[in-house]
Each structure stands twice: as structure tokens, then as C-alpha cells.
Amino acid sequence: MVVTARKADRARMLTSRARRNSGFTLLEMLAVLVIMAFAAMAVIQTGRSTAETAKVRSFLIEAEAMMRQARTSAIESHTDQDVIFDLEGRSLVSSASGLVLKVPAGVSLDGRLARVPERREHEFVIRFFPTGGSTGAMLPFHFRGQLYELRVNWLTGHADVRRV
Numbered sequence: 001m002v003v004t005a006r007k008a009d010r011a012r013m014l015t016s017r018a019r020r021n022s023g024f025t026l027l028e029m030l031a032v033l034v035i036m037a038f039a040a041m042a043v044i045q046t047g048r049s050t051a052e053t054a055k056v057r058s059f060l061i062e063a064e065a066m067m068r069q070a071r072t073s074a075i076e077s078h079t080d081q082d083v084i085f086d087l088e089g090r091s092l093v094s095s096a097s098g099l100v101l102k103v104p105a106g107v108s109l110d111g112r113l114a115r116v117p118e119r120r121e122h123e124f125v126i127r128f129f130p131t132g133g134s135t136g137a138m139l140p141f142h143f144r145g146q147l148y149e150l151r152v153n154w155l156t157g158h159a160d161v162r163r164v
Contacts, residue, residue, distance in 0.1 A: 055104050056143045060161045062101055063092055063139075063150055067126065067159030070096045074128040074157075081128045085139070088122040108142040132157045140164075 024032075066083060073096035074081040082095040090103040103109060127135045136154025140147055147164040 052106065056107055059101060059104050060141065060148055060150060064159050064161045066092060066094050066099060066101060067152055070094055071128045071132060071134065071157040071159070074130050075132055078130045080130070083126045085124045085126065086122065087124070106143060109139065126152055128157050
């Protein structure tokens with residue numbers, strides 16, 4: 001009888017201990033929720049920066065295409081074609097197609113371009129000639145610690161974008 005009572009006591013102790021240890025405390029639940037919130041914020045921030053970087057890269061590709069189109073148009077039409085770099089308006093404007101590219105927010109710019117007297121003070125021009133040449137340019141774009149350069153060769157008029 002004594003052995004049976006001990007077994008019963010032991011069974012009750014195991015049951016009450018199991019009941020105490022089952023489930024989570026409020027503190028444990030809050031800790032898990034805080035960790036999940038931090039993870040979600042990190043994922044959202046990464047997605048945001050990726051989207052902004054994609055916009056900048058897209059702008060650079062479109063700017064390179066604009067230069068190539070202006071060169072082709074100058075050769076085909078046998079007339080000079082300009083791409084106007086408007087510092088005040090933060091845009092590139094093609095005289096050949098009328099296309100306007102806005103420089104994305106967060107991108108700082110400065111460059112070495114020809115100054116054409118008939119343009120306003122804050123406008124610079126990359127001029128493409130019927131021979132295929134150009135006035136040349138080197139446009140550095142700074143974005144989040146990265147430097148991208150849009151280069152236009154003065155002799156050949158070839159345009160390309162490089163990450164420096």
C-alpha cells in the first residue's frame with residue numbers, strides 16, 4: 001500500500017509539473033513578437049533600398065539609350081542633335097526625340113560638359129554631330145556611396161555607363 005501511494009504521489013507531481021510547463025508565458029510571447037517585428041522591418045527596409053537602386057540603374061540605362069539615340073539621329077538626319085543636361089530641373093532632355101528623363105531623388109550629380117552660349121546658365125549640352133562624334137561628357141552620379149559614370153566619347157560619340 002505504501003508503494004502504491006508513492007506511485008500516486010509521483011504521478012501527481014509529474015502531472016502538476018507538466019501543467020506548469022505547458023504553454024508560453026506572456027513574457028515569452030512578447031519576446032517572440034519583438035523579434036518578429038525587427039525581422040519584418042529589416043525585410044521591408046531591404047526591399048525599399050532594392051527598389052530605389054533599381055530606379056537609379058533604370059535611369060542610367062535609359063540615359064545611355066538616350067545618348068545612343070541622339071547619335072544615331074544626328075548621323076541619319078545630317079544635323080547636330082543635343083542632349084540637354086538641366087541641373088536646375090534635374091533632368092536630361094533629348095532635342096531629337098523630346099524625351100525627358102528625371103534624375104531620381106537621392107542621386108547627386110556633377111559633370112564635365114560643354115557649355116553652349118545659347119543655353120541658359122544651368123543647362124549644359126552634349127552635342128552629337130553628323131560624323132558620329134560628340135562634344136563628349138563624363139557624368140558622375142553618386143547614389144548611396146556608389147559612383148556610376150555615364151561617359152560619352154568625344155571622337156566616336158559612343159555612350160556607356162560604368163560603376164566605378
